[in-house]
Amino acid sequence: MTYLESIFKVLVVGLLLGAGLPAIFAVGMVAYSKGAGGQNDDGTMQAPNPALKYLGILLFLFVAWVIVTAVAWITRATLIHHFGFDPFPFIKS
Amino acid sequence: MIILVLLIATALAFDFTNGFHDTGNAMATSIATGALKPKTAVLLAGVLNLVGAFLSVEVAVTVTTSVLKVQDSKTGHLIPSITPSTGLTIIFAGLIGGILWNLLTWLFGIPSSSSHALFGGLIGAGLAALGTAGVNWSGVTSKVIVPAVAAPVIACLVAACGTWLVYRITRSVMAKRREEGFRWGQIATASLVALSHGTNDAQKTMGVIALALITTGHLTGDVKKDGLPFWIIFSCALAIGLGTYIGGWRVIRTLGKGLVEIESPQGLAAEASSAAIILSSSAAGMALSTTHVATGSILGSGVGKPGAEVRWAVAGRMAVAWLVTLPAAALMGALAFWLSHGVESLTGSDLAGDGLIFVILCALSFYIWWRAQKQKVDSNNVNADWDSSTNSVVPADVREASKEAKPTAAV
Numbered sequence: 001m002t003y004l005e006s007i008f009k010v011l012v013v014g015l016l017l018g019a020g021l022p023a024i025f026a027v028g029m030v031a032y033s034k035g036a037g038g039q040n041d042d043g044t045m046q047a048p049n050p051a052l053k054y055l056g057i058l059l060f061l062f063v064a065w066v067i068v069t070a071v072a073w074i075t076r077a078t079l080i081h082h083f084g085f086d087p088f089p090f091i092k093s
Numbered sequence: 094m095i096i097l098v099l100l101i102a103t104a105l106a107f108d109f110t111n112g113f114h115d116t117g118n119a120m121a122t123s124i125a126t127g128a129l130k131p132k133t134a135v136l137l138a139g140v141l142n143l144v145g146a147f148l149s150v151e152v153a154v155t156v157t158t159s160v161l162k163v164q165d166s167k168t169g170h171l172i173p174s175i176t177p178s179t180g181l182t183i184i185f186a187g188l189i190g191g192i193l194w195n196l197l198t199w200l201f202g203i204p205s206s207s208s209h210a211l212f213g214g215l216i217g218a219g220l221a222a223l224g225t226a227g228v229n230w231s232g233v234t235s236k237v238i239v240p241a242v243a244a245p246v247i248a249c250l251v252a253a254c255g256t257w258l259v260y261r262i263t264r265s266v267m268a269k270r271r272e273e274g275f276r277w278g279q280i281a282t283a284s285l286v287a288l289s290h291g292t293n294d295a296q297k298t299m300g301v302i303a304l305a306l307i308t309t310g311h312l313t314g315d316v317k318k319d320g321l322p323f324w325i326i327f328s329c330a331l332a333i334g335l336g337t338y339i340g341g342w343r344v345i346r347t348l349g350k351g352l353v354e355i356e357s358p359q360g361l362a363a364e365a366s367s368a369a370i371i372l373s374s375s376a377a378g379m380a381l382s383t384t385h386v387a388t389g390s391i392l393g394s395g396v397g398k399p400g401a402e403v404r405w406a407v408a409g410r411m412a413v414a415w416l417v418t419l420p421a422a423a424l425m426g427a428l429a430f431w432l433s434h435g436v437e438s439l440t441g442s443d444l445a446g447d448g449l450i451f452v453i454l455c456a457l458s459f460y461i462w463w464r465a466q467k468q469k470v471d472s473n474n475v476n477a478d479w480d481s482s483t484n485s486v487v488p489a490d491v492r493e494a495s496k497e498a499k500p501t502a503a504v
Binding site: 003006007009010011013014015016017018019021022023025026027029030032033036038064067070071073074075078 | 148254
């Protein structure tokens with residue numbers, strides 16, 4: 001039944017992007033926060049760690065890149081139509 | 094000609110109601126957590142909806158063929174057994190059914206699907222005009238009913254997973270940083286939802302207007318190939334953008350405060366889930382109702398956070414409203430059609446029939462708007478505490494004030 005197929009596809013993509021991306025964002029936040037240092041909630045101090053901080057930033061950028069790619073994918077037809085620009089020339093439409 | 098103008102105005106009015114009904118889908122969580130100020134949020138959503146409406150290049154003449162069997166599947170023209178006058182009245186009545194249901198649910202602050210309202214109205218008008226042969230039942234099942242059941246469930250699942258993951262992963266992060274970081278994330282995800290809403294929903298009205306113009310012969314040629322005239326796209330984009338900016342505060346309030354008391358991480362997970370599902374489903378060709386997805390996501394974010402409060406009474410009331418949407422809008426669409434058709438047969442004038450239902454639409458719309466103003470929910474009290482004793486969208490103090498003003502009980 002094609003309904004089940006579509007539903008399954010939407011569920012999988014939904015889980016990957018809808019739950020996965022926030023999770024990666026959260027990991028980035030943990031890394032950035034540990035990297036930035038400061039005072040924890042329980043009063044203990046945390047030393048700054050630049051490597052972790054940059055890892056956090058990297059993860060944020062990754063999430064942003066996925067989002068931009070997704071939007072470009074959705075609007076691919078529009079971009080081709082109005083600007084003659086195909087963001088995914090290697091994928092046949 | 095006048096009928097056509099009235100019809101286009103009504104279609105744009107529907108688009109407008111679609112806008113303010115769905116503002117909350119993107120922005121309710123951000124407004125509730127303070128990630129965005131109410132007025133900023135609706136401005137952002139309005140602009141993004143406008144942009145989104147322009148972004149979609151696919152022609153939406155299929156929106157009416159999904160539920161009705163009044164068009165030739167190749168050209169989009171009306172089938173010969175339907176006169177242009179009847180065709181226009183069907184569309185007109187369908188729109189009226191959709192608008193009235195949208196307004197009613199807005200009054201009570203119930204998030205409901207504008208898509209279903211429109212489909213319901215059209216189905217009702219189609220049934221009234223042609224009987225069961227006028228309705229595309231398989232289309233209704235596959236494009237309306239199945240997605241309606243699947244969407245909230247998928248959304249709830251995805252958001253619950255996302256919320257649970259997010260809380261678990263960041264449990265050691267300083268609370269202040271967590272709030273701040275997730276607020277930024279909320280703005281990003283809410284913007285995505287607003288954008289995708291624009292790409293999806295403005296199409297419905299464009300499709301309806303296109304059908305009307307094809308019917309009267311103003312639109313010729315292959316619409317699928319040539320695309321729609323720019324003024325249709327522009328006016329629909331503007332209507333939905335403006336509607337979004339006006340902001341259906343009553344619906345925003347229910348979504349942001351009534352269902353779940355939301356924190357930033359939940360807001361982010363909910364909107365991310367909504368965005369992912371709306372975008373992936375439209376890419377897969379399965380059009381889901383943005384309202385069903387957004388509401389399911391918000392509920393899921395409540396389920397996913399251990400210890401979160403979910404007001405199942407409010408959710409239940411909403412579920413009932415969803416079940417009732419199609420039949421209710423259908424009933425109104427059918428009534429509108431019968432009324433117009435009846436007057437047309439009596440007087441022999443199309444304008445009298447369609448004009449009458451247009452006037453009735455204006456009167457009823459004004460009445461509903463007027464009722465809403467008596468117990469106003471706007472950007473100032475949208476975040477007021479939820480009144481759990483009545484689960485009414487109107488905050489308790491506004492209710493009290495209006496009771497003092499008038500001895501009789503209001504809405």
